[in-house]
Amino acid sequence: MSYYKFQPYLCFNARCWWHTAQVGEAAQVDPDTSKAFIPVWSTVDSGDRDDGWVRCGRLPAYPEGDGVLCERFWFGVYRIGEQYVYDIRPAYSGRTLDLWPRLDRVLDSNVDGYLGLYAVPQDPYRWEQPTAPLWQVDGLDPERLTPGVRRFNLTLCNPSGKSVRRTEDFTRAYLNDWKGVRGLVTLEITEVPVPPHPRPQA
Incomplete structure:
Protein backbone atom coordinates (compact mmCIF):
# COMPACT_ATOMS: atom_id res chain seq x y z
CA MET A 1 0.00 0.00 0.00
CA SER A 2 1.36 3.38 -1.00
CA TYR A 3 2.08 6.13 1.53
CA TYR A 4 1.12 8.64 -1.15
CA LYS A 5 -2.55 9.55 -1.52
CA PHE A 6 -3.63 11.15 -4.77
CA GLN A 7 -5.90 14.17 -4.25
CA PRO A 8 -7.92 14.49 -7.50
CA TYR A 9 -10.03 17.44 -6.34
CA LEU A 10 -6.97 19.53 -5.48
CA CYS A 11 -5.20 19.23 -8.87
CA PHE A 12 -4.75 22.53 -10.67
CA ASN A 13 -3.24 24.26 -13.70
CA ALA A 14 -1.00 27.28 -13.24
CA ARG A 15 1.36 29.74 -14.86
CA CYS A 16 4.73 30.18 -13.21
CA TRP A 17 7.29 32.98 -12.78
CA TRP A 18 10.76 33.06 -11.23
CA HIS A 19 12.14 35.90 -9.09
CA THR A 20 15.40 36.26 -7.20
CA ALA A 21 14.05 37.77 -3.98
CA GLN A 22 10.82 38.02 -2.04
CA VAL A 23 8.25 40.27 -3.66
CA GLY A 24 5.26 42.05 -2.22
CA GLU A 25 1.86 40.46 -2.52
CA ALA A 26 -0.04 43.69 -3.07
CA ALA A 27 -2.92 43.54 -5.50
CA GLN A 28 -1.14 45.86 -7.93
CA VAL A 29 1.76 43.43 -8.46
CA ASP A 30 1.37 42.03 -11.98
CA PRO A 31 3.85 39.32 -13.02
CA ASP A 32 3.09 40.00 -16.69
CA THR A 33 4.40 43.57 -16.50
CA SER A 34 6.85 43.62 -13.57
CA LYS A 35 10.50 43.17 -14.53
CA ALA A 36 11.08 41.28 -11.27
CA PHE A 37 9.14 38.29 -12.62
CA ILE A 38 10.67 35.95 -15.22
CA PRO A 39 8.29 33.53 -17.01
CA VAL A 40 8.88 29.78 -16.76
CA TRP A 41 7.98 27.83 -19.89
CA SER A 42 8.99 25.11 -22.33
CA THR A 43 8.35 24.01 -25.90
CA VAL A 44 7.44 20.64 -27.37
CA ASP A 45 8.22 19.58 -30.96
CA SER A 46 9.83 22.92 -31.80
CA GLY A 47 12.85 21.32 -33.46
CA ASP A 48 15.36 23.66 -31.84
CA ARG A 49 18.17 22.71 -29.44
CA ASP A 50 16.05 23.70 -26.43
CA ASP A 51 13.02 21.55 -27.17
CA GLY A 52 11.67 20.13 -23.92
CA TRP A 53 14.00 22.01 -21.57
CA VAL A 54 12.36 24.21 -18.95
CA ARG A 55 13.28 27.77 -19.83
CA CYS A 56 13.27 30.78 -17.55
CA GLY A 57 13.35 33.93 -19.64
CA ARG A 58 11.40 36.12 -22.02
CA LEU A 59 8.34 34.31 -23.29
CA PRO A 60 8.30 33.91 -27.08
CA ALA A 61 5.19 34.84 -29.00
CA TYR A 62 5.28 31.51 -30.84
CA PRO A 63 7.62 28.49 -30.79
CA GLU A 64 9.73 27.63 -33.81
CA GLY A 65 8.39 25.37 -36.57
CA ASP A 66 5.34 23.32 -35.60
CA GLY A 67 6.20 23.40 -31.91
CA VAL A 68 3.88 23.93 -28.98
CA LEU A 69 4.50 26.59 -26.36
CA CYS A 70 3.88 25.23 -22.86
CA GLU A 71 3.29 28.15 -20.52
CA ARG A 72 0.83 26.46 -18.19
CA PHE A 73 1.62 23.45 -16.04
CA TRP A 74 -0.58 20.78 -14.46
CA PHE A 75 0.07 20.06 -10.79
CA GLY A 76 -1.13 16.63 -9.72
CA VAL A 77 -1.44 16.73 -5.95
CA TYR A 78 -0.38 13.89 -3.65
CA ARG A 79 -0.46 13.85 0.13
CA ILE A 80 2.05 12.06 2.33
CA GLY A 81 1.23 12.57 5.98
CA GLU A 82 0.76 16.31 6.45
CA GLN A 83 2.84 17.25 3.38
CA TYR A 84 1.76 17.80 -0.23
CA VAL A 85 3.93 16.91 -3.22
CA TYR A 86 3.32 17.42 -6.93
CA ASP A 87 3.51 15.53 -10.21
CA ILE A 88 4.15 18.41 -12.66
CA ARG A 89 3.39 18.17 -16.39
CA PRO A 90 2.46 20.41 -19.34
CA ALA A 91 -1.18 21.44 -18.96
CA TYR A 92 -3.89 20.71 -21.50
CA SER A 93 -5.34 24.19 -21.13
CA GLY A 94 -6.12 27.17 -23.33
CA ARG A 95 -4.32 26.84 -26.68
CA THR A 96 -3.15 23.32 -25.80
CA LEU A 97 -6.52 21.96 -24.63
CA ASP A 98 -7.09 19.68 -27.64
CA LEU A 99 -3.51 18.46 -28.14
CA TRP A 100 -3.73 15.16 -26.23
CA PRO A 101 -1.52 13.09 -26.30
CA ARG A 102 1.10 15.40 -27.81
CA LEU A 103 2.11 16.87 -24.44
CA ASP A 104 2.28 13.56 -22.63
CA ARG A 105 5.43 14.42 -20.68
CA VAL A 106 6.50 14.86 -17.07
CA LEU A 107 8.85 17.26 -15.27
CA ASP A 108 12.18 15.68 -14.31
CA SER A 109 15.88 16.61 -14.28
CA ASN A 110 18.87 15.07 -16.05
CA VAL A 111 22.31 14.15 -14.71
CA ASP A 112 23.48 17.76 -15.10
CA GLY A 113 20.51 19.04 -13.11
CA TYR A 114 18.61 20.66 -16.01
CA LEU A 115 14.84 20.46 -15.69
CA GLY A 116 13.00 19.17 -18.73
CA LEU A 117 9.81 17.56 -19.93
CA TYR A 118 10.50 13.84 -20.36
CA ALA A 119 8.49 10.84 -21.53
CA VAL A 120 5.86 9.72 -19.04
CA PRO A 121 6.99 6.79 -16.88
CA GLN A 122 5.31 3.45 -17.37
CA ASP A 123 1.68 3.17 -16.23
CA PRO A 124 0.87 6.85 -15.51
CA TYR A 125 -2.76 5.93 -14.68
CA ARG A 126 -1.85 4.20 -11.39
CA TRP A 127 -2.60 7.21 -9.23
CA GLU A 128 -2.41 5.24 -5.98
CA GLN A 129 1.27 4.53 -6.68
CA PRO A 130 2.98 7.51 -8.39
CA THR A 131 5.55 6.65 -11.05
CA ALA A 132 6.56 10.23 -11.88
CA PRO A 133 8.98 12.39 -9.83
CA LEU A 134 7.14 14.25 -7.08
CA TRP A 135 8.22 17.86 -6.54
CA GLN A 136 7.75 20.05 -3.48
CA VAL A 137 6.37 23.59 -3.54
CA ASP A 138 7.18 25.01 -0.12
CA GLU A 143 -6.55 23.41 -0.28
CA ARG A 144 -6.81 27.20 -0.54
CA LEU A 145 -6.68 27.80 -4.28
CA THR A 146 -9.23 29.35 -6.63
CA PRO A 147 -8.95 30.37 -10.29
CA GLY A 148 -7.11 33.66 -10.70
CA VAL A 149 -5.40 33.63 -7.31
CA ARG A 150 -1.63 34.22 -7.18
CA ARG A 151 0.69 32.64 -4.66
CA PHE A 152 3.98 34.49 -4.22
CA ASN A 153 7.39 33.61 -2.73
CA LEU A 154 7.23 29.83 -3.09
CA THR A 155 10.24 27.50 -3.15
CA LEU A 156 10.28 24.79 -5.81
CA CYS A 157 12.25 21.74 -4.67
CA ASN A 158 13.21 18.55 -6.49
CA PRO A 159 12.11 15.14 -5.16
CA SER A 160 15.20 15.06 -2.92
CA GLY A 161 14.27 18.40 -1.34
CA LYS A 162 16.92 20.51 -3.10
CA SER A 163 15.68 23.94 -4.21
CA VAL A 164 15.58 24.67 -7.92
CA ARG A 165 17.77 27.46 -9.33
CA ARG A 166 18.05 29.58 -12.47
CA THR A 167 21.17 29.18 -14.60
CA GLU A 168 22.21 31.07 -17.74
CA ASP A 169 23.87 29.54 -20.80
CA PHE A 170 25.07 32.26 -23.18
CA THR A 171 21.88 34.17 -24.03
CA ARG A 172 19.38 31.66 -22.62
CA ALA A 173 18.35 30.71 -19.11
CA TYR A 174 17.04 27.44 -17.68
CA LEU A 175 15.93 25.86 -14.42
CA ASN A 176 18.44 23.54 -12.77
CA ASP A 177 18.27 21.65 -9.49
CA TRP A 178 21.96 21.81 -8.56
CA LYS A 179 23.58 24.92 -10.03
CA GLY A 180 22.67 28.54 -10.66
CA VAL A 181 21.11 31.42 -8.76
CA ARG A 182 18.71 30.72 -5.91
CA GLY A 183 15.26 32.22 -6.15
CA LEU A 184 11.55 31.85 -5.58
CA VAL A 185 8.52 31.20 -7.76
CA THR A 186 5.08 32.71 -8.08
CA LEU A 187 2.10 30.71 -9.34
CA GLU A 188 -1.08 32.03 -10.92
CA ILE A 189 -3.85 29.45 -10.71
CA THR A 190 -5.70 29.23 -14.03
CA GLU A 191 -8.00 26.25 -13.40
CA VAL A 192 -8.92 24.29 -10.26
CA PRO A 193 -9.92 21.57 -9.90
CA VAL A 194 -8.95 19.88 -13.15
CA PRO A 195 -9.32 16.26 -14.30
CA PRO A 196 -6.54 13.79 -13.61
CA HIS A 197 -3.78 14.08 -16.17
CA PRO A 198 -3.21 12.80 -18.77
CA ARG A 199 -6.73 13.38 -20.09
CA PRO A 200 -8.15 10.00 -21.14
CA GLN A 201 -8.75 9.52 -24.83
CA ALA A 202 -12.40 9.53 -25.84
Missing part, protein backbone atom coordinates in the same frame (compact mmCIF):
# COMPACT_ATOMS: atom_id res chain seq x y z
CA GLY A 139 4.76 27.68 1.02
CA LEU A 140 1.81 26.46 -1.07
CA ASP A 141 -1.44 25.15 0.42
CA PRO A 142 -3.40 23.43 -2.40
Whole structure:
Protein backbone atom coordinates (compact mmCIF):
# COMPACT_ATOMS: atom_id res chain seq x y z
CA MET A 1 0.00 0.00 0.00
CA SER A 2 1.36 3.38 -1.00
CA TYR A 3 2.08 6.13 1.53
CA TYR A 4 1.12 8.64 -1.15
CA LYS A 5 -2.55 9.55 -1.52
CA PHE A 6 -3.63 11.15 -4.77
CA GLN A 7 -5.90 14.17 -4.25
CA PRO A 8 -7.92 14.49 -7.50
CA TYR A 9 -10.03 17.44 -6.34
CA LEU A 10 -6.97 19.53 -5.48
CA CYS A 11 -5.20 19.23 -8.87
CA PHE A 12 -4.75 22.53 -10.67
CA ASN A 13 -3.24 24.26 -13.70
CA ALA A 14 -1.00 27.28 -13.24
CA ARG A 15 1.36 29.74 -14.86
CA CYS A 16 4.73 30.18 -13.21
CA TRP A 17 7.29 32.98 -12.78
CA TRP A 18 10.76 33.06 -11.23
CA HIS A 19 12.14 35.90 -9.09
CA THR A 20 15.40 36.26 -7.20
CA ALA A 21 14.05 37.77 -3.98
CA GLN A 22 10.82 38.02 -2.04
CA VAL A 23 8.25 40.27 -3.66
CA GLY A 24 5.26 42.05 -2.22
CA GLU A 25 1.86 40.46 -2.52
CA ALA A 26 -0.04 43.69 -3.07
CA ALA A 27 -2.92 43.54 -5.50
CA GLN A 28 -1.14 45.86 -7.93
CA VAL A 29 1.76 43.43 -8.46
CA ASP A 30 1.37 42.03 -11.98
CA PRO A 31 3.85 39.32 -13.02
CA ASP A 32 3.09 40.00 -16.69
CA THR A 33 4.40 43.57 -16.50
CA SER A 34 6.85 43.62 -13.57
CA LYS A 35 10.50 43.17 -14.53
CA ALA A 36 11.08 41.28 -11.27
CA PHE A 37 9.14 38.29 -12.62
CA ILE A 38 10.67 35.95 -15.22
CA PRO A 39 8.29 33.53 -17.01
CA VAL A 40 8.88 29.78 -16.76
CA TRP A 41 7.98 27.83 -19.89
CA SER A 42 8.99 25.11 -22.33
CA THR A 43 8.35 24.01 -25.90
CA VAL A 44 7.44 20.64 -27.37
CA ASP A 45 8.22 19.58 -30.96
CA SER A 46 9.83 22.92 -31.80
CA GLY A 47 12.85 21.32 -33.46
CA ASP A 48 15.36 23.66 -31.84
CA ARG A 49 18.17 22.71 -29.44
CA ASP A 50 16.05 23.70 -26.43
CA ASP A 51 13.02 21.55 -27.17
CA GLY A 52 11.67 20.13 -23.92
CA TRP A 53 14.00 22.01 -21.57
CA VAL A 54 12.36 24.21 -18.95
CA ARG A 55 13.28 27.77 -19.83
CA CYS A 56 13.27 30.78 -17.55
CA GLY A 57 13.35 33.93 -19.64
CA ARG A 58 11.40 36.12 -22.02
CA LEU A 59 8.34 34.31 -23.29
CA PRO A 60 8.30 33.91 -27.08
CA ALA A 61 5.19 34.84 -29.00
CA TYR A 62 5.28 31.51 -30.84
CA PRO A 63 7.62 28.49 -30.79
CA GLU A 64 9.73 27.63 -33.81
CA GLY A 65 8.39 25.37 -36.57
CA ASP A 66 5.34 23.32 -35.60
CA GLY A 67 6.20 23.40 -31.91
CA VAL A 68 3.88 23.93 -28.98
CA LEU A 69 4.50 26.59 -26.36
CA CYS A 70 3.88 25.23 -22.86
CA GLU A 71 3.29 28.15 -20.52
CA ARG A 72 0.83 26.46 -18.19
CA PHE A 73 1.62 23.45 -16.04
CA TRP A 74 -0.58 20.78 -14.46
CA PHE A 75 0.07 20.06 -10.79
CA GLY A 76 -1.13 16.63 -9.72
CA VAL A 77 -1.44 16.73 -5.95
CA TYR A 78 -0.38 13.89 -3.65
CA ARG A 79 -0.46 13.85 0.13
CA ILE A 80 2.05 12.06 2.33
CA GLY A 81 1.23 12.57 5.98
CA GLU A 82 0.76 16.31 6.45
CA GLN A 83 2.84 17.25 3.38
CA TYR A 84 1.76 17.80 -0.23
CA VAL A 85 3.93 16.91 -3.22
CA TYR A 86 3.32 17.42 -6.93
CA ASP A 87 3.51 15.53 -10.21
CA ILE A 88 4.15 18.41 -12.66
CA ARG A 89 3.39 18.17 -16.39
CA PRO A 90 2.46 20.41 -19.34
CA ALA A 91 -1.18 21.44 -18.96
CA TYR A 92 -3.89 20.71 -21.50
CA SER A 93 -5.34 24.19 -21.13
CA GLY A 94 -6.12 27.17 -23.33
CA ARG A 95 -4.32 26.84 -26.68
CA THR A 96 -3.15 23.32 -25.80
CA LEU A 97 -6.52 21.96 -24.63
CA ASP A 98 -7.09 19.68 -27.64
CA LEU A 99 -3.51 18.46 -28.14
CA TRP A 100 -3.73 15.16 -26.23
CA PRO A 101 -1.52 13.09 -26.30
CA ARG A 102 1.10 15.40 -27.81
CA LEU A 103 2.11 16.87 -24.44
CA ASP A 104 2.28 13.56 -22.63
CA ARG A 105 5.43 14.42 -20.68
CA VAL A 106 6.50 14.86 -17.07
CA LEU A 107 8.85 17.26 -15.27
CA ASP A 108 12.18 15.68 -14.31
CA SER A 109 15.88 16.61 -14.28
CA ASN A 110 18.87 15.07 -16.05
CA VAL A 111 22.31 14.15 -14.71
CA ASP A 112 23.48 17.76 -15.10
CA GLY A 113 20.51 19.04 -13.11
CA TYR A 114 18.61 20.66 -16.01
CA LEU A 115 14.84 20.46 -15.69
CA GLY A 116 13.00 19.17 -18.73
CA LEU A 117 9.81 17.56 -19.93
CA TYR A 118 10.50 13.84 -20.36
CA ALA A 119 8.49 10.84 -21.53
CA VAL A 120 5.86 9.72 -19.04
CA PRO A 121 6.99 6.79 -16.88
CA GLN A 122 5.31 3.45 -17.37
CA ASP A 123 1.68 3.17 -16.23
CA PRO A 124 0.87 6.85 -15.51
CA TYR A 125 -2.76 5.93 -14.68
CA ARG A 126 -1.85 4.20 -11.39
CA TRP A 127 -2.60 7.21 -9.23
CA GLU A 128 -2.41 5.24 -5.98
CA GLN A 129 1.27 4.53 -6.68
CA PRO A 130 2.98 7.51 -8.39
CA THR A 131 5.55 6.65 -11.05
CA ALA A 132 6.56 10.23 -11.88
CA PRO A 133 8.98 12.39 -9.83
CA LEU A 134 7.14 14.25 -7.08
CA TRP A 135 8.22 17.86 -6.54
CA GLN A 136 7.75 20.05 -3.48
CA VAL A 137 6.37 23.59 -3.54
CA ASP A 138 7.18 25.01 -0.12
CA GLY A 139 4.76 27.68 1.02
CA LEU A 140 1.81 26.46 -1.07
CA ASP A 141 -1.44 25.15 0.42
CA PRO A 142 -3.40 23.43 -2.40
CA GLU A 143 -6.55 23.41 -0.28
CA ARG A 144 -6.81 27.20 -0.54
CA LEU A 145 -6.68 27.80 -4.28
CA THR A 146 -9.23 29.35 -6.63
CA PRO A 147 -8.95 30.37 -10.29
CA GLY A 148 -7.11 33.66 -10.70
CA VAL A 149 -5.40 33.63 -7.31
CA ARG A 150 -1.63 34.22 -7.18
CA ARG A 151 0.69 32.64 -4.66
CA PHE A 152 3.98 34.49 -4.22
CA ASN A 153 7.39 33.61 -2.73
CA LEU A 154 7.23 29.83 -3.09
CA THR A 155 10.24 27.50 -3.15
CA LEU A 156 10.28 24.79 -5.81
CA CYS A 157 12.25 21.74 -4.67
CA ASN A 158 13.21 18.55 -6.49
CA PRO A 159 12.11 15.14 -5.16
CA SER A 160 15.20 15.06 -2.92
CA GLY A 161 14.27 18.40 -1.34
CA LYS A 162 16.92 20.51 -3.10
CA SER A 163 15.68 23.94 -4.21
CA VAL A 164 15.58 24.67 -7.92
CA ARG A 165 17.77 27.46 -9.33
CA ARG A 166 18.05 29.58 -12.47
CA THR A 167 21.17 29.18 -14.60
CA GLU A 168 22.21 31.07 -17.74
CA ASP A 169 23.87 29.54 -20.80
CA PHE A 170 25.07 32.26 -23.18
CA THR A 171 21.88 34.17 -24.03
CA ARG A 172 19.38 31.66 -22.62
CA ALA A 173 18.35 30.71 -19.11
CA TYR A 174 17.04 27.44 -17.68
CA LEU A 175 15.93 25.86 -14.42
CA ASN A 176 18.44 23.54 -12.77
CA ASP A 177 18.27 21.65 -9.49
CA TRP A 178 21.96 21.81 -8.56
CA LYS A 179 23.58 24.92 -10.03
CA GLY A 180 22.67 28.54 -10.66
CA VAL A 181 21.11 31.42 -8.76
CA ARG A 182 18.71 30.72 -5.91
CA GLY A 183 15.26 32.22 -6.15
CA LEU A 184 11.55 31.85 -5.58
CA VAL A 185 8.52 31.20 -7.76
CA THR A 186 5.08 32.71 -8.08
CA LEU A 187 2.10 30.71 -9.34
CA GLU A 188 -1.08 32.03 -10.92
CA ILE A 189 -3.85 29.45 -10.71
CA THR A 190 -5.70 29.23 -14.03
CA GLU A 191 -8.00 26.25 -13.40
CA VAL A 192 -8.92 24.29 -10.26
CA PRO A 193 -9.92 21.57 -9.90
CA VAL A 194 -8.95 19.88 -13.15
CA PRO A 195 -9.32 16.26 -14.30
CA PRO A 196 -6.54 13.79 -13.61
CA HIS A 197 -3.78 14.08 -16.17
CA PRO A 198 -3.21 12.80 -18.77
CA ARG A 199 -6.73 13.38 -20.09
CA PRO A 200 -8.15 10.00 -21.14
CA GLN A 201 -8.75 9.52 -24.83
CA ALA A 202 -12.40 9.53 -25.84
